[in-house]
Amino acid sequence: GAVVSQHPSWVICKSGTSVKIECRSLDFQATTMFWYRQFPKQSLMLMATSNEGSKATYEQGVEKDKFLINHASLTLSTLTVTSAHPEDSSFYICSASPRQSGTLNEQFFGPGTRLTVL
Amino acid sequence: GENVEQHPSTLSVQEGDSAVIKCTYSDSASNYFPWYKQELGKRPQLIIDIRSNVGEKKDQRIAVTLNKTAKHFSLHITETQPEDSAVYFCAAGYSTLTFGKGTMLLVSP
Numbered sequence: 230g231a232v233v234s235q236h237p238s239w240v241i242c243k244s245g246t247s248v249k250i251e252c253r254s255l256d257f258q259a260t261t262m263f264w265y266r267q268f269p270k271q272s273l274m275l276m277a278t279s280n281e282g283s284k285a286t287y288e289q290g291v292e293k294d295k296f297l298i299n300h301a302s303l304t305l306s307t308l309t310v311t312s313a314h315p316e317d318s319s320f321y322i323c324s325a326s327p328r329q330s331g332t333l334n335e336q337f338f339g340p341g342t343r344l345t346v347l
Numbered sequence: 348g349e350n351v352e353q354h355p356s357t358l359s360v361q362e363g364d365s366a367v368i369k370c371t372y373s374d375s376a377s378n379y380f381p382w383y384k385q386e387l388g389k390r391p392q393l394i395i396d397i398r399s400n401v402g403e404k405k406d407q408r409i410a411v412t413l414n415k416t417a418k419h420f421s422l423h424i425t426e427t428q429p430e431d432s433a434v435y436f437c438a439a440g441y442s443t444l445t446f447g448k449g450t451m452l453l454v455s456p
Contacts, residue, residue, distance in 0.1 A: 263443070272436060273391070273446045289348075322390065333379040333440055338390040 232256055233325050235339030242313055243347055250308045250342045252323030258303035259325035263336060264296075267320045279306040313346040320344075349374040351439050353447025361455055366427050368450045370437035371419040377439040380413060380420050385449075386433045394435075395422070427454045 232255040242248050252262055260281050265273040277298050278286040285298035295317075297309040306325075310317055320343050324336035350373040360366050372380075381396035397404045397411045397420065404411050408427075413420040420439075424431060432454045438444040 272448045275443055275445070278443055333442060333444065335381065335393055335396060336444065338383075338392075340390045 231335075231337045233323065233337045233339040235323055235342055237342060238340060239343040239345075241345045241347065244314055245312055247309055247311045248313055248344060250310075250321055250323075250344075252306045252308070252325065252339050254304045254325040254337070257325070257327050259306075259327060260303065261326045262300060262306040263324045263326070264298060264306075264308050265322045265324065267322060267341070269320075273322065276308075310344065313344070315346045318344055318346045349377055349439055349445040351437060351445045351447045353437050353450060355450060356448065357451045357453070359453045359455065360427050362427060362429060364427055364454075366422075366424045366431070366452055366454075368422045368435055368437065368452075369419060370421070370439070370447050371417075372439040372445075373418065374439070374441070375415075375418065376441050378441055379444075380411070380437065380439050381444070382409075382411060382422050383436045383438065383446075384433045385436065391436060424452075427452075429454050429456050 234253045236251045262279040264276045267273050276291045279298050279300040281300045287293050300306040320341050322341040323339045326334050326336045353370045378399040383391035384394045385391045395409050395411050397413050408425045410423040434449045434451050436449045437447040
């Protein structure tokens with residue numbers, strides 16, 4: 230159990246276009262999902278926390294208007310990279326957590342999406 | 348916010364040896380400390396975690412220790428095998444996780 234899927238697994242787009250990435254928890258309800266960015270051979274950097282039915286909480290330095298997050302249901306969160314530029318090229322990974330009682334539980338990670346902006 | 352330091356950045360051992368990776372954290376409010384293993388091109392996988400009310404946890408060849416006073420926690424892998432080769436990340440947090448920079452573990456046959 231505890232499977233998280235992510236789609237697409239890779240995408241190449243032109244500069245100035247928008248790209249939407251989906252994150253789904255397949256066999257559990259995720260009240261909270263997290264979006265990370267990972268550069269080659271580097272760590273996972275939290276971008277934002279996505280809460281079902283409410284606005285996402287963005288980490289310092291992450292542009293809300295550029296990285297739009299929607300958590301419309303307990304099993305789906307989307308990240309839209311708007312007006313993408315080459316510097317947005319990265320590996321984006323989501324995770325889902327069946328949070329309970331306000332404490333942090335295990336995060337189950339999706340397989341990631343490799344975004345390349347030309 | 349939380350700051351997590353992880354050492355070493357790379358670790359090479361011979362098969363059968365033990366490997367130890369250490370992390371420190373800064374926020375005393377953090378109460379959850381997971382360790383993830385990430386193989387090249389794959390998603391991070393949880394290998395073990397510990398909460399602040401426990402000092403040590405073991406699962407077969409893997410163990411984690413936590414010293415809340417000193418704000419550091421460590422991952423111990425015994426009897427290493429080539430398939431243990433991967434990047435290992437520690438993390439700490441309360442409502443969100445802050446990850447260390449990772450340790451590339453290479454186990455040579």
